[in-house]
Amino acid sequence: MGTLALTLIVLVVHPLHTTLTQLAYRDADRTVEVSVRVFADDFRAVVGHEVTDETAFTYLRLTVTLNDRAGRSLAITWCGQRRTGDVLWLCLRAPAPDGLSGLRVHVRVLLELYSDQINIVQATYSGRRASLLFSRGDPPRPLP
Amino acid sequence: MSDLATFVTLGFRHITNIAAMDHILFLLALAAIYRPRDWRDSLWVVSAFTVGHSVTLGLAVTGALVLPSQLIEFLIPVTIVATCGENLVVRDRPRALWGGRYRPAFAGVFGLVHGAGFANYLRSLFVDQVALPLFGFNLGIELGQVVVLGVAAGALVLLDHLLTLTAAGRTVGALRLRTVAVSAVVGLVAAHWAVERSPW
Numbered sequence: 001m002g003t004l005a006l007t008l009i010v011l012v013v014h015p016l017h018t019t020l021t022q023l024a025y026r027d028a029d030r031t032v033e034v035s036v037r038v039f040a041d042d043f044r045a046v047v048g049h050e051v052t053d054e055t056a057f058t059y060l061r062l063t064v065t066l067n068d069r070a071g072r073s074l075a076i077t078w079c080g081q082r083r084t085g086d087v088l089w090l091c092l093r094a095p096a097p098d099g100l101s102g103l104r105v106h107v108r109v110l111l112e113l114y115s116d117q118i119n120i121v122q123a124t125y126s127g128r129r130a131s132l133l134f135s136r137g138d139p140p141r142p143l144p
Numbered sequence: 145m146s147d148l149a150t151f152v153t154l155g156f157r158h159i160t161n162i163a164a165m166d167h168i169l170f171l172l173a174l175a176a177i178y179r180p181r182d183w184r185d186s187l188w189v190v191s192a193f194t195v196g197h198s199v200t201l202g203l204a205v206t207g208a209l210v211l212p213s214q215l216i217e218f219l220i221p222v223t224i225v226a227t228c229g230e231n232l233v234v235r236d237r238p239r240a241l242w243g244g245r246y247r248p249a250f251a252g253v254f255g256l257v258h259g260a261g262f263a264n265y266l267r268s269l270f271v272d273q274v275a276l277p278l279f280g281f282n283l284g285i286e287l288g289q290v291v292v293l294g295v296a297a298g299a300l301v302l303l304d305h306l307l308t309l310t311a312a313g314r315t316v317g318a319l320r321l322r323t324v325a326v327s328a329v330v331g332l333v334a335a336h337w338a339v340e341r342s343p344w
Contacts, residue, residue: 016158016265037269087268116161118154122147131150135157 017042017114021064021107023143025100025125032100032125033079034064034092042110043088056081056090060109066094067104067140074103100125105132106140148280155284160291166220166337167258168292169330173227174251175296176326177237179304179319185247190293192248196255198282204263205278214343216260221337223254228331231323300326 020037040051047055057078066074079091096103100123107119111134121132123143132141145153159167174193178186203209230250237244262281270277300322307313307321 016262018154018265018269020269039265039268084271085268087271114163116158116163118157120150120154122150129147131145131147133145133150133153 023123032096036090069102151280152284155281159288192252193255196252197259200259221334224334228327231327
């Protein structure tokens with residue numbers, strides 16, 4: 001009974017560990033804009049104490065990957081960040097000449113930090129909307 | 145996956161994750177006094193908790209009610225301690241206040257506090273599309289609660305069987321012994337959280 005109590009005490013009362021990544025296809029220049037919303041204190045914990053454009057982009061390049069149907073990695077570029085309250089909005093862009101259907105997406109943001117982290121991906125393209133969820137151990141998933 | 149399914153999954157996985165100990169322990173504390181034949185009473189209590197939970201989650205996420213998150217984080221374990229305290233103090237429920245039928249009201253009020261706990265996170269992250277995440281997340285939470293309570297009921301029945309094999313279980317009664325054991329452990333854990341999260 002004592003061990004059980006100790007185990008329960010070590011587990012902290014926990015908040016909701018989630019991020020939201022939105023993918024929007026831009027027909028005009030055939031690119032995809034990726035907006036990652038993440039709680040600023042969580043993001044600081046993984047990139048170091050200061051979130052600069054450089055540290056944020058370095059981290060996101062490793063944890064947000066987009067591959068086309070042929071398996072080629074899309075070249076992601078940085079398009080800025082802003083903060084609203086507790087949340088950071090991080091912007092990425094990549095060329096997607098074949099559109100988003102069939103694009104393999106993998107969002108591993110913060111998965112190394114929390115075992116119960118769940119990353120939501122919402123994609124809007126060709127008049128449709130699709131969602132994906134990623135948690136620890138999940139493989140990349142294609143958009144329908 | 146549709147947006148609704150995404151948020152239902154998010155709520156369900158959140159509540160059934162072992163890391164969601166605050167919510168799970170509160171449900172365990174609520175369930176600790178019931179036997180399988182008391183399922184109607186337990187259903188009233190859990191339904192009241194769900195209604196309270198949904199009301200504040202809705203009000204807080206839509207911005208109709210702004211609650212200081214530090215106070216809410218402190219009050220959540222306080223509700224667990226209070227539930228465990230009530231479990232321990234009230235021995236003869238039929239002779240308690242209102243024949244012990246105050247528990248749904250008690251659970252409903254505590255549900256109001258727990259609902260506020262998620263609200264700040266949802267409102268911050270889904271600022272531009274809050275209705276669907278709110279509905280889906282809440283539905284997932286409620287489905288997860290049913291699963292947690294089912295597992296808790298099974299575990300409590302098993303514990304009763306084990307306790308009837310002990311001398312204390314035969315003397316005091318397995319139900320009372322299990323109520324005391326579960327409430328004491330859960331209450332201590334929650335008290336530790338409350339002290340840790342005290343805003344003062």
